[in-house]
Amino acid sequence: MQKITISGFGGQGVLSLGKFISYSAIEQNLNTSWLPSYGPEMRGGTANCSVIYSAEEIAAPVIDHPDILIAFNEPSLDKFEGSVKKGGIIITNSDIVHKATTRKDVKFYQIPVDTLAAAINKRGANVYMLGVLLPIFNGDISEEAAIHAVEHVFESKPKVIPSNIECLKAGIEYMKKLVK
Amino acid sequence: MKKLWKGNEAIAEAAVAAGCRYFFGYPITPQNEIPEYLSWRLPEVGGAFIQAESEVSAINMLYGAAGAGARAMTSSSSPGISLKQEGISYIAAAELPCVIVNMMRSGPGLGGIQPAQGDYFQATKGGGHGDYHPIVFAPSSIQEFVDLTYGAFDVADKYRTPVMIIGDGMLGQMMEPAEIPPMRDLKTLPDKNDWAACGHSDGRPRIINSLRIEPDELEAFNEHLFKKYEEITKNETRYEDYLTSDAEIVFVAYGSVARICKAAIVELRAQGIKAGLIRPITLYPYPTEIIAKLAKCDKVKKFVTVEMSMGQMVEDVRLAVNGLKPVEFYGRSGGNVMMPGDLVKYVKEGK
Amino acid sequence: MKIVADKPKMLTETPLHYCPGCTHGIVHRLVAEALEELGKVDGAIGVVPVGCSVFGYKYFRCDVFEAAHGRAPAVASAIRRVVNPDNLIFTYQGDGDLASIGMAETVHACTRGENITIIFINNGIYGMTGGQMAPTTMPGEKATTCIYGRDPKVNGNPIHMCEMLATLTGPAYIERVSCYDVPHVNKAKAAIKKAFQVQMEKKGLSFIEVVANCPTNYHQTPLESMQFVKEKGCSFYPLGVFKDITKEDK
Known part of the structure; x- marks a missing residue:
C-alpha cells in the first residue's frame, strides 16, 4: 500500500498524475482511490489530490500522513512537508521549487522533471513523474501496467502515446539510477 | 470489467443502466458531473436531459416525468435540495417513484462547497412539509453508489415512493474502480399503465395529484x-x-x-482497543434494531457517533440506545473532514 | 510623486478572485466610479448573486446583501421598501442567476417598476460551476451540458433580456453595453451612471446588460475572448438603448 499526496498549481498536471497512478493500479488489479481538491481555489490557485493503492480494501480515502509527497510548487512543499510520515519520501519538481525540505527524517529527491520531460514531450512531465515513482513503488506496479494506463488515458489522442511512453521509460531509468 | 469512475459519473451511468431515461437538473457544485454526463449520455440511449431554469423547476419536471411513468432522476447539492423540498413533498404525496441525488456540501445558507453531512435531518425526517419520508440510501464507496443507484429505481417502483441517495462532495469527486451492472432491458421494467398518466384513451383517466381536501380522505x-x-x-x-x-x-x-472510522478502527485494534462500526446504509428506514441489540450487550461500553455535522444522526442513535449506554458525538463541520488519527486520539484521550 | 490614477475608494483592498482576463473586475470598477462621481457611495446598498460574483460583498465598500440564487431583485425590492428612498440600491447578477433561476424575480421586479438598478453580466456561460450552458448561451456555442454546441431544437433558444424587458411598462431605462475595448468601457460607464441617475430621480427600474466574457470556460485567452465578445457576442446581443422614459418625458 502507498498513500501519495500530489500538489501544485492548477494546470501542472497534478490531478492527472494522480489518475495515472490509479489507472496503473487498476491495471495491476489493485484497489485504488483518487480524491481531488475541488472548487474555485483551483482557478489559478493550488490543486492537490490524495491517491492510495492497496491490495486490501481501502478504508479512508483521505490521507493524514502520506508515504510520498510530490510537490510541484513551493506552497505545496510548505503546506504538506510536515505531514509526511517519518521515513517517507518527498519529491519536488526542482524546475519550479528552488528550496529543500526542512525535514531530516525523510528521503528527499529534487527532480527537474519539466526540463527532463521537455527533451521528449513538452507536456509529458506528469507521465515522466509516473515513471520516477515506479521504482519507488518497488514492483507493486509493473512498467507494463503503467504503459497500459498511459494508452488508456490517451486513447482518444493516439498520436501522443509513443512520446508519453518514452517519458515514462525515461522516468523509470532516471529513478533507477538514483535509488541504486 | 472494473473501470476507474468518478463518483458523480458512476451514479449517472448506473442510473442509465437501471433504465433511467430522463434527468432534470440545475448546476451546483459539487455534483455538476451528473448533469454534464447525462446531457450527452441520455440522448444516446433515446432519453432526454433538460437543464432546468432552477431546482424548483427541475423537481417539478421530475414530478411530470415520474407521473407519466418514466424512470427519472434529478440531482443537486444541499442548497439546491432545500429548494426541491416542496416538490419532494408533492412527489411523496402523489406516490411517484423517482430518484433524487444529494451530494451534500457544507451549510447552513450558501455555506461552502466542501463535503458535509448536514442534511441528515432534511433527508430522513421528510424535509418538506407534511408527514412523509423518502427512502434514503447512504453509500460509502463508488461501487456502492453504483449498486444502490441501480437498485434505487426498483425500490422506488416497488413502493411508489421517492428514493434519495445522499453522498457528499468527497464521494462525488473521488475516483475508484467500479463495475456498472448490465443495461436493463426497458421491456422488463414494472408496468405502470394502471396509474401513470401517460395519455390513456381507455375511458379511465389517471390522475396524478397530491390534493386531498377532505380531512377524512387525507387522514386515510x-x-x-x-x-x-x-x-x-x-x-x-x-x-x-x-x-x-x-x-x-x-x-x-x-x-x-x-x-x-474503519481506518481508525484498524489503528485502534493494532493498539489493543476493541472498536467496531455500525454503518447504516439506509438512513430511512434507520437500522434501529441492531443498535438497540448492541446496546444490550454487556461488552459494549459506549457508542461514538461520527458525522460531518454538528450532530444530527446522533439523535437516532440515542433513540435506539435508549439510555442503556453512553452515546458520544464526534463531529467536524464547515466542510472539514476528520482524519482517522483524529478519531484514534478522541477514543484514547477523549478529545 | 503625484497620483494620476487610483483604485476607486468604493472598492476594497481585497484582491479580486476573478480569472485573468475576466471583465467582472472592469464592471466592478465602473459601478464604483459611477457611484463615487454621483456622490452616492454613502448609503448605497448592493445585492450580489450566486455565481462568479458571489464574493461581491468583499469588493464593494458599501452595505451588501448576498442573496440566494436568483433572488436578488426580490431582496432588493424589499430593501427598497425599508430604507430611505434616497439610498441607492443595485443588484449585480450573472446570466444563470438573473435569466434562469431568477427569471421570475427579474421580470416581476421590472414590471413593478422597482426603483432599483440591475447590473446584468451576460457572458453566456455558468462560470463558477464550470462552464455549463446558460440561458444566454448562443446557438452553436459549446458548454459542458451541451458538448456539441447549443442546438435550439434540443436545448431551446437563448433569451434576449433587454428586448424582452423592454416590452414591460415598469422599467424606466434599459441599455445593453459591452467592455471589449476602451471606447465601449467608457460607454458602459456612461450607461451605468445614467441608470443610477434614473434611480436618483425616482423614475423607476434601470437595467444595464453587459455583454461580457469568460476566457476560462470559453477555453480562450483573454484577448481571444474579447474578440469573441466583439464579433459574436455583440452581434447576437446588439448594443443600444432599449427603453428610456426620460426621453419620452420630454
Whole structure:
C-alpha cells in the first residue's frame, strides 16, 4: 500500500498524475482511490489530490500522513512537508521549487522533471513523474501496467502515446539510477 | 470489467443502466458531473436531459416525468435540495417513484462547497412539509453508489415512493474502480399503465395529484402512507456490521465518514482497543434494531457517533440506545473532514 | 510623486478572485466610479448573486446583501421598501442567476417598476460551476451540458433580456453595453451612471446588460475572448438603448 499526496498549481498536471497512478493500479488489479481538491481555489490557485493503492480494501480515502509527497510548487512543499510520515519520501519538481525540505527524517529527491520531460514531450512531465515513482513503488506496479494506463488515458489522442511512453521509460531509468 | 469512475459519473451511468431515461437538473457544485454526463449520455440511449431554469423547476419536471411513468432522476447539492423540498413533498404525496441525488456540501445558507453531512435531518425526517419520508440510501464507496443507484429505481417502483441517495462532495469527486451492472432491458421494467398518466384513451383517466381536501380522505391517505413505511422498514433496512462482535466501543457513521472510522478502527485494534462500526446504509428506514441489540450487550461500553455535522444522526442513535449506554458525538463541520488519527486520539484521550 | 490614477475608494483592498482576463473586475470598477462621481457611495446598498460574483460583498465598500440564487431583485425590492428612498440600491447578477433561476424575480421586479438598478453580466456561460450552458448561451456555442454546441431544437433558444424587458411598462431605462475595448468601457460607464441617475430621480427600474466574457470556460485567452465578445457576442446581443422614459418625458 502507498498513500501519495500530489500538489501544485492548477494546470501542472497534478490531478492527472494522480489518475495515472490509479489507472496503473487498476491495471495491476489493485484497489485504488483518487480524491481531488475541488472548487474555485483551483482557478489559478493550488490543486492537490490524495491517491492510495492497496491490495486490501481501502478504508479512508483521505490521507493524514502520506508515504510520498510530490510537490510541484513551493506552497505545496510548505503546506504538506510536515505531514509526511517519518521515513517517507518527498519529491519536488526542482524546475519550479528552488528550496529543500526542512525535514531530516525523510528521503528527499529534487527532480527537474519539466526540463527532463521537455527533451521528449513538452507536456509529458506528469507521465515522466509516473515513471520516477515506479521504482519507488518497488514492483507493486509493473512498467507494463503503467504503459497500459498511459494508452488508456490517451486513447482518444493516439498520436501522443509513443512520446508519453518514452517519458515514462525515461522516468523509470532516471529513478533507477538514483535509488541504486 | 472494473473501470476507474468518478463518483458523480458512476451514479449517472448506473442510473442509465437501471433504465433511467430522463434527468432534470440545475448546476451546483459539487455534483455538476451528473448533469454534464447525462446531457450527452441520455440522448444516446433515446432519453432526454433538460437543464432546468432552477431546482424548483427541475423537481417539478421530475414530478411530470415520474407521473407519466418514466424512470427519472434529478440531482443537486444541499442548497439546491432545500429548494426541491416542496416538490419532494408533492412527489411523496402523489406516490411517484423517482430518484433524487444529494451530494451534500457544507451549510447552513450558501455555506461552502466542501463535503458535509448536514442534511441528515432534511433527508430522513421528510424535509418538506407534511408527514412523509423518502427512502434514503447512504453509500460509502463508488461501487456502492453504483449498486444502490441501480437498485434505487426498483425500490422506488416497488413502493411508489421517492428514493434519495445522499453522498457528499468527497464521494462525488473521488475516483475508484467500479463495475456498472448490465443495461436493463426497458421491456422488463414494472408496468405502470394502471396509474401513470401517460395519455390513456381507455375511458379511465389517471390522475396524478397530491390534493386531498377532505380531512377524512387525507387522514386515510396518511395512514396508507405510513403502512407503506412500515413495510419499507421491515424489508429495506440495510446496514454494515464491521467488527462489532467483540467491540467495546461501537462507532456509528455513514457514507464517507464510515470509511474514516474503519481506518481508525484498524489503528485502534493494532493498539489493543476493541472498536467496531455500525454503518447504516439506509438512513430511512434507520437500522434501529441492531443498535438497540448492541446496546444490550454487556461488552459494549459506549457508542461514538461520527458525522460531518454538528450532530444530527446522533439523535437516532440515542433513540435506539435508549439510555442503556453512553452515546458520544464526534463531529467536524464547515466542510472539514476528520482524519482517522483524529478519531484514534478522541477514543484514547477523549478529545 | 503625484497620483494620476487610483483604485476607486468604493472598492476594497481585497484582491479580486476573478480569472485573468475576466471583465467582472472592469464592471466592478465602473459601478464604483459611477457611484463615487454621483456622490452616492454613502448609503448605497448592493445585492450580489450566486455565481462568479458571489464574493461581491468583499469588493464593494458599501452595505451588501448576498442573496440566494436568483433572488436578488426580490431582496432588493424589499430593501427598497425599508430604507430611505434616497439610498441607492443595485443588484449585480450573472446570466444563470438573473435569466434562469431568477427569471421570475427579474421580470416581476421590472414590471413593478422597482426603483432599483440591475447590473446584468451576460457572458453566456455558468462560470463558477464550470462552464455549463446558460440561458444566454448562443446557438452553436459549446458548454459542458451541451458538448456539441447549443442546438435550439434540443436545448431551446437563448433569451434576449433587454428586448424582452423592454416590452414591460415598469422599467424606466434599459441599455445593453459591452467592455471589449476602451471606447465601449467608457460607454458602459456612461450607461451605468445614467441608470443610477434614473434611480436618483425616482423614475423607476434601470437595467444595464453587459455583454461580457469568460476566457476560462470559453477555453480562450483573454484577448481571444474579447474578440469573441466583439464579433459574436455583440452581434447576437446588439448594443443600444432599449427603453428610456426620460426621453419620452420630454
